[in-house]
Amino acid sequence: MAGGKARLPPRWFVVTAWHTHRAIVRSSGGRKGLWPPRPGKWGALRLTTRGRRSGDPRSVIIGYYEDGPNLVSMAMNGWGPAEPAWWLNLQAHPEASVELAGGTRTEVLGRAAVGEERARLWQRWRELDRNLDGYAARRPHETAVVILEPRVPAE
Numbered sequence: 202m203a204g205g206k207a208r209l210p211p212r213w214f215v216v217t218a219w220h221t222h223r224a225i226v227r228s229s230g231g232r233k234g235l236w237p238p239r240p241g242k243w244g245a246l247r248l249t250t251r252g253r254r255s256g257d258p259r260s261v262i263i264g265y266y267e268d269g270p271n272l273v274s275m276a277m278n279g280w281g282p283a284e285p286a287w288w289l290n291l292q293a294h295p296e297a298s299v300e301l302a303g304g305t306r307t308e309v310l311g312r313a314a315v316g317e318e319r320a321r322l323w324q325r326w327r328e329l330d331r332n333l334d335g336y337a338a339r340r341p342h343e344t345a346v347v348i349l350e351p352r353v354p355a356e
Contacts, residue, residue, distance in 0.1 A: 223262055235302040238266045243329050246272065247300040248349070250311075253293035261287045265349070266329060272299060272309070273322050276345035280336045288345060299349060309349040322346045 226234035226247055238244035243264040252259050265274045276288035291297060291311035300306050314322050323346055327333050337344050 226262055234262065235300065237302050241329065244302070248287055248297055250287050250290035250297045251294040253290045259287065259290055263287070266325065268322065268325070270351050272349040273325070274347045274349065275326060276347050277336070280339050282341050288347060291347065296352065297349070308352040310352050311347055311349050314346040314348050319346050
C-alpha cells in the first residue's frame with residue numbers, strides 16, 4: 202500500500218496473538234512457534250534481553266531475516282505508536298541472546314542500522330512485506346531496523 206496507511210487488526214487482537222504465540226513457544230520448549238526465514242518470507246525467533254530497569258531477563262518472539270551472519274528485525278511494536286520494550290532494553294543493554302528454530306542459541310549484540318545500511322535492509326523488508334511502508338506510516342516516528350550481530354565471547 203504505497204503512500205497510505207495499511208489496515209491493521211484491532212490492538213486487542215494483536216496483543217492476544219503475541220501472548221498466544223509466546224505461550225506456544227514456551228509450552229513446547231521452543232519446538233513450535235519458531236521458524237527459519239524462507240525465500241520471500243521472514244522467520245520467527247525468541248529474543249532474550251535484559252530489562253533496562255529490572256535487569257531481569259525478558260523474552261519476546263520477533264520476526265527476522267538473515268543478512269549474512271546477522272539477523273535483522275524491526276522495532277515496530279505491532280505497528281503501534283510506542284517503541285517495543287525489547288528495543289528499549291537493547292538500547293540500554295545491547296547484549297542479548299536469540300533462540301532459533303531447532304533450539305540453536307546465539308549470543309548477540311543489538312544495534313540500529315543507519316544510513317545506506319538501513320536503506321538496504323528496509324528495502325529487503327519491503328520484499329518480504331508489501332505493506333511495510335503503509336504500516337510504518339501509522340507510527341509517529343521512524344521505525345528502527347535492528348541488527349542482531351553474533352557476539353564473540355570474551356576470552
